[in-house]
Amino acid sequence: MKNKIYGIGVGPGDPELITIKAKRILDRADLIVYPAPENGNSIARSIAAPHFPKEDEELPIYIPMSANRFPAMKIYQLASKKIFQAAQENKTIVILCEGDPFFYGSFMYIFGIISKKYTVEVIPGISSLMASSAVLESPLAAGNDILTVIPAPLENDVIEKQIEMADAVAIIKLGRHFPRVRELIDKLGLLENSVYIERATMSNERIIDIGAINENDVPYFSIILLHTRNKAWL
Amino acid sequence: MKNKIYGIGVGPGDPELITIKAKRILDRADLIVYPAPENGNSIARSIAAPHFPKEDEELPIYIPMSANRFPAMKIYQLASKKIFQAAQENKTIVILCEGDPFFYGSFMYIFGIISKKYTVEVIPGISSLMASSAVLESPLAAGNDILTVIPAPLENDVIEKQIEMADAVAIIKLGRHFPRVRELIDKLGLLENSVYIERATMSNERIIDIGAINENDVPYFSIILLHTRNKAWL
Numbered sequence: 001m002k003n004k005i006y007g008i009g010v011g012p013g014d015p016e017l018i019t020i021k022a023k024r025i026l027d028r029a030d031l032i033v034y035p036a037p038e039n040g041n042s043i044a045r046s047i048a049a050p051h052f053p054k055e056d057e058e059l060p061i062y063i064p065m066s067a068n069r070f071p072a073m074k075i076y077q078l079a080s081k082k083i084f085q086a087a088q089e090n091k092t093i094v095i096l097c098e099g100d101p102f103f104y105g106s107f108m109y110i111f112g113i114i115s116k117k118y119t120v121e122v123i124p125g126i127s128s129l130m131a132s133s134a135v136l137e138s139p140l141a142a143g144n145d146i147l148t149v150i151p152a153p154l155e156n157d158v159i160e161k162q163i164e165m166a167d168a169v170a171i172i173k174l175g176r177h178f179p180r181v182r183e184l185i186d187k188l189g190l191l192e193n194s195v196y197i198e199r200a201t202m203s204n205e206r207i208i209d210i211g212a213i214n215e216n217d218v219p220y221f222s223i224i225l226l227h228t229r230n231k232a233w234l
Numbered sequence: 235m236k237n238k239i240y241g242i243g244v245g246p247g248d249p250e251l252i253t254i255k256a257k258r259i260l261d262r263a264d265l266i267v268y269p270a271p272e273n274g275n276s277i278a279r280s281i282a283a284p285h286f287p288k289e290d291e292e293l294p295i296y297i298p299m300s301a302n303r304f305p306a307m308k309i310y311q312l313a314s315k316k317i318f319q320a321a322q323e324n325k326t327i328v329i330l331c332e333g334d335p336f337f338y339g340s341f342m343y344i345f346g347i348i349s350k351k352y353t354v355e356v357i358p359g360i361s362s363l364m365a366s367s368a369v370l371e372s373p374l375a376a377g378n379d380i381l382t383v384i385p386a387p388l389e390n391d392v393i394e395k396q397i398e399m400a401d402a403v404a405i406i407k408l409g410r411h412f413p414r415v416r417e418l419i420d421k422l423g424l425l426e427n428s429v430y431i432e433r434a435t436m437s438n439e440r441i442i443d444i445g446a447i448n449e450n451d452v453p454y455f456s457i458i459l460l461h462t463r464n465k466a467w468l
Contacts (some may be wrong), residue, residue: 009364011253019360020257021250100364102373102466112467115371122371124364126253130243130334134356137349139336144407146396147383154378162380165396173378232336233346 005083005093005118007107009100009125010048013202017126018051025123026051030091033083035098035106036060043202044096057091059083063106073109080113087118100127104151104172129170131200132223136207138195139232140225141168152177156184163188168232171224178218182210185226193230198222239317239327239352241341243334243359244282247436251360252285259357260285264325267317269332269340270294277436278330293320297340307343314347321352334361338385338406363404365434366457370441372429373466374459375402386411390418397422402466405458412452416444419460427464432456 006025011017026032026048036042042060061079063072086093097107101122114120129149133140141147145167150159152174159181163169171181185191196210199221210224240259245251260266260282270276276294295313297306320327331341335356348354363383367374375381379401384393386408393415397403405415419425430444433455444458 016255102367108373108467122368124368130358133336134358139342144385149381151378233342
């Protein structure tokens with residue numbers, strides 16, 4: 001198939017944490033599509049750039065950084081139109097996705113549109129979840145553990161109940177919700193079982209003791225891992 | 235550091251779904267350690283073998299395939315002794331892990347022992363969770379979804395409650411528990427939202443309609459993905 005479309009996970013930040021398969025597909029891309037903020041650089045692009053082919057066209061999809069990140073469907077529809085156009089020109093189109101394409105990635109909204117008309121092959125990527133676990137030396141889950149991923153913007157009572165029912169928890173998208181989440185974990189007596197990392201494997205990665213974090217300086221790309229046995233191997 | 239020890243995720247099955255970093259580390263391995271069944275081939279070895287260096291020693295860790303897979307600590311302790319010995323000989327030691335090392339991987343038990351004495355760098359891998367999602371074209375979670383990973387050997391009431399409280403669910407380690415789990419999902423009216431795959435990205439991968447699966451032929455390496463909105467992008 002000449003005009004195949006690929007959605008590839010570029011991994012969490014370290015350009016070496018891309019798969020051989022994703023790199024091979026990038027090598028023969030004619031058009032590279034990626035999300036980008038309206039001001040500033042695209043993270044997905046900066047991760048994958050060392051693997052770009054010598055010649056290619058690029059199509060940034062500018063996404064407004066609204067606080068709640070609700071999908072901007074109009075933007076995705078417009079981007080899909082441009083992708084359809086390139087597909088009709090028999091171009092090999094590669095869409096870059098931070099981390100894993102289908103783990104809380106906005107790529108899925110474009111996928112939902114373009115997969116109705118074209119075959120889209122999705123190449124999984126290393127998610128921030130697995131990267132954080134590796135860097136923190138804190139295994140996610142073992143044996144018959146229940147592992148729950150909880151977005152921090154959810155209500156306190158929801159987060160609390162989920163933590164109480166799980167063996168292991170990852171709390172993602174902390175940002176301005178961090179103080180509230182830390183207080184909640186403290187209330188549950190689990191602060192000593194919790195570890196924190198921001199921008200795992202990116203060049204500005206930071207691991208900070210959860211008690212020492214400046215509440216006003218927590219980015220969106222941050223994560224708390226918590227295991228009720230403290231270490232999953234115990 | 236001469237005698238560094240690495241735990242690398244080799245990905246879910248497709249040898250191309252290994253990271254560039256893991257491949258680079260494998261290239262300079264002196265000793266390659268991997269889990270293996272008492273009879274038959276090591277899955278981790280077969281995934282990574284295309285990337286092995288020309289010359290290396292190998293150390294299989296034979297793990298009895300008991301029904302409940304409770305960690306065989308004596309075996310891990312013995313393997314750790316052999317790893318310590320190799321480390322003292324200034325060898326670069328690479329331990330292979332199916333999927334991601336810290337996502338329900340038995341590697342963590344060895345890590346728990348050897349990381350007390352040596353620096354162990356863990357390289358994350360593509361887990362079966364992300365691979366299944368990509369192959370099934372079924373995104374795991376979006377926005378503020380709660381995503382819960384549930385091992386199938388757990389009790390019915392536990393699984394039921396977890397499904398009811400989550401937006402998206404992955405049920406892993408199905409094997410002989412499959413009929414019970416399918417019945418439970420049916421009872422909750424979520425069978426139409428559920429997709430099934432076994433051995434995602436391995437050469438013997440199978441995607442089967444969840445209603446059509448032979449209950450007596452479900453392997454351990456199988457997974458059900460379920461999203462309460464049917465598709466995460468909706």
